Amino acid sequence: MAVLSPTQPAPARGRPPGRAPRRVGFSQRLGRWDVKLSPYLYISPFFVLFAVTGLFPLVYTAFVSVHQWNLLGGQGEFVGLQNYADVLDQPIFWRSLVNTVSIFVLSSVPQVLLAITIAALLDQNLRAATFWRMGVLVPYIVAPVAVSMIFGRMFADQYGLVNGLIGIVGIDPVGWHSDRLASHVAIATIVNYRWTGYNALIFLAAMQAVPRELYEAAVIDGAGRVRQFFSVTVPQIRATIIFVVITSTIGGLQIFDEVRMYDAAGLGGPSKNWMTTVLYLYDVAWGNQKNFGRAAAVAWILFVLIIAIGMINFLLTRRISTSGPSTPKVGRRHTRALLERARAAGSATTTPPAAGPAPGAGAPPSGGARAGAARAGTTPEEDR
Amino acid sequence: MSSVAVTAQTAGKGAAKAAARRRERGSRASRAASRRPGWVVYTLLGIALLISAFPLYFTLVLGSSDPVAIAQSPLPQWLPDSSLFQQFATVVESSQINFWRALLNSVVIAVTVSASVVLFSTLAGYSFAKLRFRGRGPLLVFVIATMAVPTQLGVIPLYILMSEIGWTGKVQAVVVPGLVAAFGVFWMTQYLSEALPFELVEAARVDGASMIRTFWSVAMPAARPAAAMLGLFTFVQQWTSFFWPSIVLSQNNPTLPLVVRSLQATYFVDHSLVMGGIFLVTLPLLMVFVFVGRQLVAGIMAGAVKG
Numbered sequence: 271m272a273v274l275s276p277t278q279p280a281p282a283r284g285r286p287p288g289r290a291p292r293r294v295g296f297s298q299r300l301g302r303w304d305v306k307l308s309p310y311l312y313i314s315p316f317f318v319l320f321a322v323t324g325l326f327p328l329v330y331t332a333f334v335s336v337h338q339w340n341l342l343g344g345q346g347e348f349v350g351l352q353n354y355a356d357v358l359d360q361p362i363f364w365r366s367l368v369n370t371v372s373i374f375v376l377s378s379v380p381q382v383l384l385a386i387t388i389a390a391l392l393d394q395n396l397r398a399a400t401f402w403r404m405g406v407l408v409p410y411i412v413a414p415v416a417v418s419m420i421f422g423r424m425f426a427d428q429y430g431l432v433n434g435l436i437g438i439v440g441i442d443p444v445g446w447h448s449d450r451l452a453s454h455v456a457i458a459t460i461v462n463y464r465w466t467g468y469n470a471l472i473f474l475a476a477m478q479a480v481p482r483e484l485y486e487a488a489v490i491d492g493a494g495r496v497r498q499f500f501s502v503t504v505p506q507i508r509a510t511i512i513f514v515v516i517t518s519t520i521g522g523l524q525i526f527d528e529v530r531m532y533d534a535a536g537l538g539g540p541s542k543n544w545m546t547t548v549l550y551l552y553d554v555a556w557g558n559q560k561n562f563g564r565a566a567a568v569a570w571i572l573f574v575l576i577i578a579i580g581m582i583n584f585l586l587t588r589r590i591s592t593s594g595p596s597t598p599k600v601g602r603r604h605t606r607a608l609l610e611r612a613r614a615a616g617s618a619t620t621t622p623p624a625a626g627p628a629p630g631a632g633a634p635p636s637g638g639a640r641a642g643a644a645r646a647g648t649t650p651e652e653d654r
Numbered sequence: 655m656s657s658v659a660v661t662a663q664t665a666g667k668g669a670a671k672a673a674a675r676r677r678e679r680g681s682r683a684s685r686a687a688s689r690r691p692g693w694v695v696y697t698l699l700g701i702a703l704l705i706s707a708f709p710l711y712f713t714l715v716l717g718s719s720d721p722v723a724i725a726q727s728p729l730p731q732w733l734p735d736s737s738l739f740q741q742f743a744t745v746v747e748s749s750q751i752n753f754w755r756a757l758l759n760s761v762v763i764a765v766t767v768s769a770s771v772v773l774f775s776t777l778a779g780y781s782f783a784k785l786r787f788r789g790r791g792p793l794l795v796f797v798i799a800t801m802a803v804p805t806q807l808g809v810i811p812l813y814i815l816m817s818e819i820g821w822t823g824k825v826q827a828v829v830v831p832g833l834v835a836a837f838g839v840f841w842m843t844q845y846l847s848e849a850l851p852f853e854l855v856e857a858a859r860v861d862g863a864s865m866i867r868t869f870w871s872v873a874m875p876a877a878r879p880a881a882a883m884l885g886l887f888t889f890v891q892q893w894t895s896f897f898w899p900s901i902v903l904s905q906n907n908p909t910l911p912l913v914v915r916s917l918q919a920t921y922f923v924d925h926s927l928v929m930g931g932i933f934l935v936t937l938p939l940l941m942v943f944v945f946v947g948r949q950l951v952a953g954i955m956a957g958a959v960k961g
Contacts, residue, residue: 301864308865309787312777316834317793319774320800323831327808327815334810391699394691404947405703407954411939412710413894415914416932420709423716423925431712434728467706468954475955524806527896527911534918548806548897555810556901562810569807576804 328573335566342560353567363568365542366550369454373529373546374522376458382514385466386507389473390499403474406467418460418531425456432456447533450543457544460528469514476510477503516583523576524548547572710936717741717930724925741930750920751913751931752906757938759825759903760910764892767832768885774834776881779842780873784855794843800836809901816902827902828909832892838884841957845880846873883953886946893939910935 335353338346357363388406396402409417424431425446433443446456480503488498526548530536537553538545545553547568555565714734716724718741723730746753781787782794812831813822821827850873858868874881896911903909905916917931943950 304865306787309781309785309790312781312785312869313793313839315774316778316797316836316839319830319834320836323812323833324800324803324805324808324836327811328803328805330811330814331808334814388699388702391695391702394695396691396695396699400948400951402699402703403951404943405699406706407947407951408706408710408943410950411890411894411943412936413896413911413914413939415894415896415911416936417709419914419918419928419932420713423929424709424712429724429726429728431728463705463709467702471951471954475957478955520802520804524804530896530900531915531918536915536918551807551809552901555813562814566810569810573804573807577802580802 331566331569331573334562335570337563339563339566340560341556341562346563349563353563354571357564357567357571362542362545363547363550366538366545366547369450369538369542369544370523370525370546370548372451372454373457373461373525373544374519376454377461378515378518378522380458381462381466381469381518382511384462385469385514386473386504386511388466388470389477390503392470392474393477393503403471406470408467409464410468412464414460414464414527415531417464418457418528421456421460421463422532425459447539448543450541453532453539453544457525457528457532460532461522461525465518469518472514473507473510476507480506516580519579519583520576523572523579526552710933710940713929713933713936714738717926717933719926721924721926737926738930738933741927742934744927745917745931745934748920750905751916752908753913753934756908756910756913759907760893760938762825763828763832763909764889766829767892768888770833771835771838771888772881772885775838775842775884776846776874776877777869778839779844779846780850780869780877782839782843783847784850784852784873797836797839797843801840806897809898812898813901822902823904823907825903825907828895828899831898832888835888838888841884842877842880846877849880850876883949883956886949887953890939890950910938 336348336350338349340346392399392402392406425433427433427443427445427447430446432446437443444452446452484502484506485498488502493501525546529538529544529546529549530552532544533539537557538549551565551568551572553559554561554568712729715729715731718734718736718738719730745751778797782790782797816822816827821830854872854876855868858872863871894911895909896915899909899912900915903912905912908916913935914932917928921927921931
């Protein structure tokens, strides 16, 4: 919270007001410039470099998207929204969008469930705790392209390991590279392999912040381990779950490495069964078409989509995290993360974080209403 | 977290650490009172660990098998053997793969980018957390907002830019866009606003240190733990990055992830060679992980999570 509040004492204030020096020497003037300019000097590398390599390309994408523009020919004439119309007219674009969402859903839901389970296991009073934690993090350091090729081999249609294993159980071989849904499952598995352990550690951190008294109270009330998990742990880490879901949404809609390396051609298979939208963008720009204008249109459509889904996500999860009869206290870090998401999404409706001690997630759905009620001298008991 | 900050501001950093340690010990004692988990938990975790390690084992086994055997059996043999080294040798010596070049490029890119991200993030984070200046609030909000922006989608103008200045195919085309990270600034701002007491900054100023001297001698040492974590995560991220390098670099001047790609393009029928190469590409980071894995775990649990 302190990060955003401007009320902290300035560390390097000059001299107290009202006692202006009579004669300002050169070194003093230099010192004052030092104090005045240094803060800007320190933040300028970030802003300058980010403007050139992050912000400018993003904005310039819009410029490229309304022109005829080829990899070799360069900038052509202004064509208005023609590129957008062309893209939206392509069946492959829509196919790639469906593929992306399908792979994303197949990867995020099991991943969150599995990660919470692993975190619950790690949250026990384990011997050699660090060993187990490092163990589940191993997949994170393997490059996605490598993971994808290894799994591509394991999910081979003929003589693949997975088909061999399910053959033992008596299931017919699955066309992991020919069937559309099966290929999505395989690619989702690749994503899950890399990120489940990582997310489990995030959940573990949240679980360890849960006050132990709650568990003691639950034990006194006669709750078993499973009941404790569902009635204490899960509600307590809800904010973290939301955080993980939001971040995995932003990443999941831009999936590229895994699909690019899933087969030798790397262009989504013969019938574009697993071509995602970013892969489609790549193909339009650097594949056969070499059409930058159209690829820029794809980028902007995807950009708007990600921001929109992020905002919907935020509004939905904010409702979830603030409703309920007795909302538990949510870790301050997560409240903060959510507030920042709010800013990022450009919504200015959240309560300012600098207003004294954080009310946690116990804040009412309409902060203004409660504040108004409190000001009018009535205790807002009606929502109990 | 906040109580640490309060202690740190009133009684100095050592006291805060001691208090945190006391509290940690207390909670550990109370948790020891709850019983240790049974074998079920260890078995389940063991399975999770086996799944984590299995793909690497699978790579080793396939890397030491005969290509013909791979085409006819899911798992041709149970243990890797010495023929693995033959695959390694082939990959390293192949003129189409440029393995040493890729290793060098990967090291140069990951080290340069990590160092730069850490330095610039600490500078900006110190400024945001501890200095007062006009426009500080809005600028910080801007930094946070950019964290949610998928800048990856700006690749087309970035590519046009790189070809305009003739950087395509060169390492700096990957390094320069990575030099700063909004997440890093946010992370260091958060850390420094809690870990660095204002008193310390003031004391340095009273002693006559210039602004930059104060940063270097007071803020930098205080920022070290968070800076180390930021550096680690940036390193891993750059080391495994593929999308942008695959666009702007060529097979003549690749990074290690691009080697994986050219392995597949060049030798896709020779599975054992491809698998051996993949393991070789993974090996450097695996060795680093043995030493820094503990810090990575601590970093993720402390919130060094890139959105």
